[in-house]
Amino acid sequence: MDALLTGLSMALTPENLLYAVIGVLLGTAVGVLPGIGPAMTVALLLPVTYNVSPSAALIMFAGIYYGGMYGGSTTSILLNTPGESSSVITALEGNKMAKTGRAAQALATAAIGSFVAGTIGTILLVAVAPTVADWVVVLGAPSYFALMLLALVAVTSVLGSSKLRGFISLALGLAIGLVGTSTGQARLTLDNPLLADGIDIVVVAVAIFAVGEALWVAAHLRRRPLEIIPVGRPWMDRRDWRRSWAPWLRGTAFGFPFGALPAGGAELPTFLSYITERRLAGEHRAEFGKGAIEGVAGPEAANNASAAGTLVPLLAIGLPTTATAAVILAAMQSYGLQPGPQLFEAEPELVWTLLASLFVANTLLLVINLPLAPLWAKLLRIPRPYLYAGILFFAVLGAYSVNFQRFDVLLLCLFGALGFAMRRFGLPVLPLIVGVILGPRLEEQLTQALQLSQGDVSALWSEPVAVIVYVVIAVLLLGPLVLRLVPGRQGPERLEDEVEELEEEVRS
Amino acid sequence: MTVVVGWTPDARGHAALVRAIAEAQVHDERLLVVNASSGTAPVDDRFAGVADVSQVRALLDSLGVDGEVRQTVVRDVGDALLDIAEEVDASMLVIGIRHRSPVGKLLMGSTAQRILLDARCPVLAVKA
Numbered sequence: 252m253d254a255l256l257t258g259l260s261m262a263l264t265p266e267n268l269l270y271a272v273i274g275v276l277l278g279t280a281v282g283v284l285p286g287i288g289p290a291m292t293v294a295l296l297l298p299v300t301y302n303v304s305p306s307a308a309l310i311m312f313a314g315i316y317y318g319g320m321y322g323g324s325t326t327s328i329l330l331n332t333p334g335e336s337s338s339v340i341t342a343l344e345g346n347k348m349a350k351t352g353r354a355a356q357a358l359a360t361a362a363i364g365s366f367v368a369g370t371i372g373t374i375l376l377v378a379v380a381p382t383v384a385d386w387v388v389v390l391g392a393p394s395y396f397a398l399m400l401l402a403l404v405a406v407t408s409v410l411g412s413s414k415l416r417g418f419i420s421l422a423l424g425l426a427i428g429l430v431g432t433s434t435g436q437a438r439l440t441l442d443n444p445l446l447a448d449g450i451d452i453v454v455v456a457v458a459i460f461a462v463g464e465a466l467w468v469a470a471h472l473r474r475r476p477l478e479i480i481p482v483g484r485p486w487m488d489r490r491d492w493r494r495s496w497a498p499w500l501r502g503t504a505f506g507f508p509f510g511a512l513p514a515g516g517a518e519l520p521t522f523l524s525y526i527t528e529r530r531l532a533g534e535h536r537a538e539f540g541k542g543a544i545e546g547v548a549g550p551e552a553a554n555n556a557s558a559a560g561t562l563v564p565l566l567a568i569g570l571p572t573t574a575t576a577a578v579i580l581a582a583m584q585s586y587g588l589q590p591g592p593q594l595f596e597a598e599p600e601l602v603w604t605l606l607a608s609l610f611v612a613n614t615l616l617l618v619i620n621l622p623l624a625p626l627w628a629k630l631l632r633i634p635r636p637y638l639y640a641g642i643l644f645f646a647v648l649g650a651y652s653v654n655f656q657r658f659d660v661l662l663l664c665l666f667g668a669l670g671f672a673m674r675r676f677g678l679p680v681l682p683l684i685v686g687v688i689l690g691p692r693l694e695e696q697l698t699q700a701l702q703l704s705q706g707d708v709s710a711l712w713s714e715p716v717a718v719i720v721y722v723v724i725a726v727l728l729l730g731p732l733v734l735r736l737v738p739g740r741q742g743p744e745r746l747e748d749e750v751e752e753l754e755e756e757v758r759s
Numbered sequence: 760m761t762v763v764v765g766w767t768p769d770a771r772g773h774a775a776l777v778r779a780i781a782e783a784q785v786h787d788e789r790l791l792v793v794n795a796s797s798g799t800a801p802v803d804d805r806f807a808g809v810a811d812v813s814q815v816r817a818l819l820d821s822l823g824v825d826g827e828v829r830q831t832v833v834r835d836v837g838d839a840l841l842d843i844a845e846e847v848d849a850s851m852l853v854i855g856i857r858h859r860s861p862v863g864k865l866l867m868g869s870t871a872q873r874i875l876l877d878a879r880c881p882v883l884a885v886k887a
Contacts, residue, residue: 285801330801473832476796476803634799 255377258603262310262611270307271608273607273614274314281315282322283333283627283637286468289319290574290684291460295642297453297582298649303587307600311607312579313562317369317612319516319575320558321545321620324361324551325627326356329480337517337554339750340525344546345537349480351542358624359485360495360544362617367496368503368552369613372559375507376566376708377606381595383567388592392700393711394510399693402513404724420678422478424686427455433691436696452581454650455687458663459680460574461646465639467598470671472635479631485624494535495548498528502552509553510560513572517554522750524549559609566602567592569692578686584688602632761789765840765874766815766828767805768794771845771855771887776815778885779853783824790819790826791847794838798832806830837870837877844880853883 263265281287293312300308324336328345341361345637348357390398407417430439440446487495502524509520527546530538535543564570569591571577584589595602618703620627650663673680697711704710710719764779766772776792783790792815796806807815812828819826833839844852856871864872875882 309782473798473834474801475832476798476806477801479802559797628802631799631802632804634797635801636799 254599254603255607257600258607259610261600261604262308262608267307267310267604268611270303270311271314271612271615272619273295274311275318275619277311278315278318279322279325279616279620279623279627280314280318280630282319283325284322284631284633285326286464286747287638287642288460288575290456290578291464291642292319293575293578294453294456294460295584295645295649297456297578297585297653297713300582300585301652305583305588306604308582308586309601309605310612311577313605313609314615315573315613316558316579317555317609320555321362321365321616322627324365325358325555325624326631328357328361328547329482329628330477330631332477337521337557338551339518340521340550341554343525343546343753344543346480347540347542348544348547349542349625353542353544354480355480355485356487356491356544357542357547358482359487359621360548361492362485362620362624363487364495364499364502364548364552365555366613366617367499368506368556369559369616370532370610371500371503372507372510372556372717373606373609373613376559376562376609379511380563380567380606383563384592384595387568387594390716391714392696392703394714394716394720396696396700396711397695397717397724398513398570399689399696401720401724401727402564402572402680403685403693404727405513405688406516406572406685408727413677416676416678417510417682420673420680421682421686423678424683425690426685428687428690432659434694445656449691450662451653451659452584452687453653454659454662455666456578456581456684457646457649458666459670459673460578461642462663463674463680463748465643465646466671467674468635468639478635479628482625482628485621494544498524498545498549499552501527501531502549503556505549506553506558507560510557510572511563512560514566514572516561516573517557518750520553520557521550522753523752524553549727562609565590566594566605569594571685571688574681574684577681577688579632581688600675624628760786761791761847761853762786762853763791763844763847763849764853765836765855766792766794768807768811769805769887771857772805773855774852774887775855775856775885776809777819778883780819780822780826781825782851782853782883783826784822786850787848788850790824791843791849792826792828793802793817793840793843794828794830795833795836796826796831797834797836837873841877841879844878849880851881851883852878853885853887856884857887 252263277292280291281289281292292315320337323333326343327333327338327342328349331342331346333339333342345357403421407421427450430446432447433449442606505520505524520608525546528549531538532545533545538544561573564574565580566571571580580590588594647660650659653659700710712721760781762783764775766776777789794807796803817830831839854871854874859869
């Protein structure tokens with residue numbers, strides 16, 4: 252508690268407060284714009300880590316992360332086009348509410364629900380993360396190896412539509428992570444001395460997120476403009492409050508644990524929150540599909556709580572489970588910070604300042620976003636060419652500033668083309684980026700484990716935690732296959748199919 | 760013959776539309792209402808929504824004008840209007856104009872000016 256108060260006093264210094272404000276404003280703006288997300292923004296801002304103090308940069312990135320979760324809901328509600336994948340469910344009821352003239356109430360319940368869920372989620376994060384770190388810090392290399400493997404398998408096979416595509420993407424990421432001579436021998440360097448130090452994560456992240464997306468947008472530049480629903484200042488009356496508070500709390504209860512699991516992400520908890528609210532709606536059951544406020548309040552709370560939840564594995568174990576968390580991890584590494592349980596011991600001031608600033612960011616989001624909603628909607632009128640010209644400019648600047656080498660800009664173009672191809676062929680981006688970042692660390696733990704056991708492979712399953720984690724991995728991979736073989740039972744549907752079914756049901 | 764009008768769901772577009780309807784009635788011609796956008800922004804206020812379009816259709820019907828509303832997403836709004844005017848062999852092209860500052864014109868160009876200079880048929884420019 253003392254540590255948190257010290258952190259709070261650090262977070263409230265003018266400099267850190269300024270970075271928090273910049274973070275939430277930027278985060279909300281990119282959340283509102285379809286196609287531009289917090290992961291791309293943090294990637295583009297990675298070069299600022301050369302000049303800004305670690306705590307200020309991390310505060311800004313956390314603000315962007317939280318802000319992005321919020322901003323996506325505005326687009327979902329007013330345009331019926333989710334800005335982020337986590338807001339897909341919000342569009343179901345949110346847009347219906349807006350169409351019946353209740354846009355202000357939908358935006359209000361999303362904003363206040365995000366605040367409530369974000370605050371509760373951050374309290375849980377503060378309570379859980381140090382404890383998890385204490386458990387994890389005693390684990391040996393074999394267990395770490397297993398945990399990282401679990402994270403890789405989980406982000407690859409649990410999320411996304413196709414396991415095969417997920418693993419292709421993961422393989423690409425691991426291959427990029429292999430480049431270099433860190434192990435003593437040259438791997439995939441093509442005898443090029445410029446590749447000897449490996450490929451900088453900034454170049455890969457910026458290329459995949461920013462250049463890939465810019466090329467994709469350029470290929471689909473002209474689209475029929477969407478109809479936006481005009482909105483004033485968000486507000487709710489007493490009835491809306493009465494109908495919203497329980498969904499907020501239930502949404503938080505769904506969001507946080509799912510975010511904290513190694514297979515995090517906000518898609519599953521928002522979906523579960525929606526179907527739960529529909530089931531529990533009682534007298535308002537008939538309103539679902541026509542704009543029920545519960546269907547906005549629950550999922551919006553769930554996605555913000557899951558954002559707080561994903562910070563648990565990130566800070567306590569050093570495992571990223573979302574694209575944004577992966578890029579934030581890259582930022583921490585570029586400061587020479589070792590994310591994981593040691594972080595709480597080695598850098599208590601930094602960690603607690605970051606945690607305290609999350610409360611500040613959350614409050615800022617509520618204060619800033621309630622009056623500014625109409626302004627955010629105006630962002631959608633910016634022509635894409637202007638927007639993406641700016642993004643490409645910062646992308647090239649960022650890639651060049653890593654080593655001040657033209658070669659990095661060449662790599663940027665190359666990986667940008669890869670990013671475009673991945674979007675074209677439906678490969679998910681998350682496994683690649685997590686693979687690039689976790690790959691080298693995975694190898695480090697493997698080397699360490701095998702060195703201690705003098706090359707005996709069985710050391711890898713010598714720790715109980717490792718064995719449990721391998722069982723979980725096996726269940727994750729084989730579970731769906733086994734279920735499909737059980738006669739008389741349909742295999743579990745993919746999340747995307749479920750969401751589609753739900754959408755059809757709601758729209759009919 | 761056909762009267763073509765470049766229409767946007769705002770005051771300028773309304774002034775042009777009203778005048779174009781009058782022209783079509785006087786000469787007993789068809790009316791083609793064109794609403795175009797470059798489609799580069801997710802939201803374009805000058806691209807009419809469903810409600811606006813049906814309002815215009817209702818207006819045309821109530822006045823007994825033989826007309827249609829065409830919405831397109833094109834590379835360049837001015838060129839699109841000129842192309843459509845040629846395609847239907849328009850007797851007249853009606854556009855709405857507004858005052859532009861020299862700097863604004865320098866930065867954004869002027870669709871109206873290009874239409875006035877490049878059109879092959881008479882152009883009627885209506886001020887809102």
